[in-house]
Amino acid sequence: MAACLAALIAVPDRRTGLTLARGLVRRRLAACVNLVPGVRSVYRWKGRIEEASELLLVAKTRSSRLKELTAFVRRNHPYSLPEIAALPVQGGSRDYLRWVKDSTS
DSSP: OOOEEEEEEEESSHHHHHHHHHHHHHTTSOSEEEEEEEEEEEEEETTEEEEEEEEEEEEEEEGGGHHHHHHHHHHHOSSSSOOOEEEEOOOOOHHHHHHHHHHTO
């Protein structure tokens, strides 16, 4: 079975999140994207501590699609440096992981 990943992507608002999520699924770069509202981010940017309200996208994909997923997000994200962090899926429902693989083929 192909290795699966959960890619985390922070976005500034629901509209951006839905646009990215739909584009990722439409292009088979992700099998599913969850939009998690209510995220408060604290980060260092250009030498200052910043805070922002964001949404977190959790995109399930195959490791072999990560490069294309990353390129799509970078092209379509409003941030100059979007968060794209991929975490390996170490286990889970075999049927679900097969569905992720099939949906991103």
